[in-house]
Amino acid sequence: MAAKKIAILGGGNLGVAIAKGIANSGQAQASDIIITRRNLSKITALKREKFVLSSDNVAAVKASAVVLLCVQPKQLAGLLEEISSALSGKKHILVSTITGITTEEISGHLNKQVPIVRAMPNTAIAIGASMTCICSKDTSDKQLREIENLFKALGQTLIIEEHLMKAATVLAASGIAFFMRYLRAATQGGIQLGFDAEESQMIAAQTAKGAALLLAANHSHPELEIDKVTTPQGCTIAGLNEMEHQGLSSALIKGIVASFEKINSIKK
Secondary structure, rough: OOOOOEEEEEEOOHHHHHHHHHHOOOOOOOOEEEEEOHHHHHHHHHHHHHHHOOOOHHHHHHOOOOOEEOHHHHHHHHHHHHHHOOOOOOEEEEEEOOOOOOHHHHHHHOOOOOHHHHHHHHHHHHOOOOOEEEEOOOOHHHHHEEEEEHHHEEEEEEOOOOOOOHHHHHHHHHHHHHHHHHHHHHHHHHHHHHHHHHHHHHHHHHHHHHHHHHHHHHHOOOOHHHHOOOOOHHHHHHHHHHHOOOOHHHHHHHHHHHHHHHHHOOOO
């Protein structure tokens, strides 16, 4: 991967986070990553990190082998029309991070067959801890693995069927917000118990991190880890039972389903 130039079309928050993650992981040098944006003044600081900045999408595509689309959905059609003539099925891999846009829709905007990978990361990609779900169209196994390895350097990856991408968006991308809401509530609970806000948030965040790492390390079910910290007539089971009486699990599931229903109803 390090020998290939990468174009990131759309230097917004996600595009910049991906660029920094790729460079920090050693997948490519910053000088091999071209970031495009109409208004370059908002990202000029990236020059100090040796990233190449441009407002010319076509030139960026011509200079690169991997092209990441990181624009808003409403901007996609115009962008693909702009760069279509510069894309080559033999040279390029097109990677879309655009919510709700299928590989078939992307292909429909092009007048040629180009390998397309659809990747759905979350905002933790900025710190190399993303959960990125991936699907593809017209790619070889080698091309798909190449892009998977790129995102593996930025967190965990999972190759899925495309019909699951909206569900992945809810569970992984929206999921960041869901877990943040839990952490806010846990922090508030800690304050009520006597900690100051900073201490309470640190305890809540590190405990959540530890819980997630336990599942990953042990490949266990959450209930098995719960059993390890619940004792007969203890404080943990009392708290868990009260949370369930108040509808914790039900509320979380309903929230996830509501988000999924909403993403399916959004009209582009």
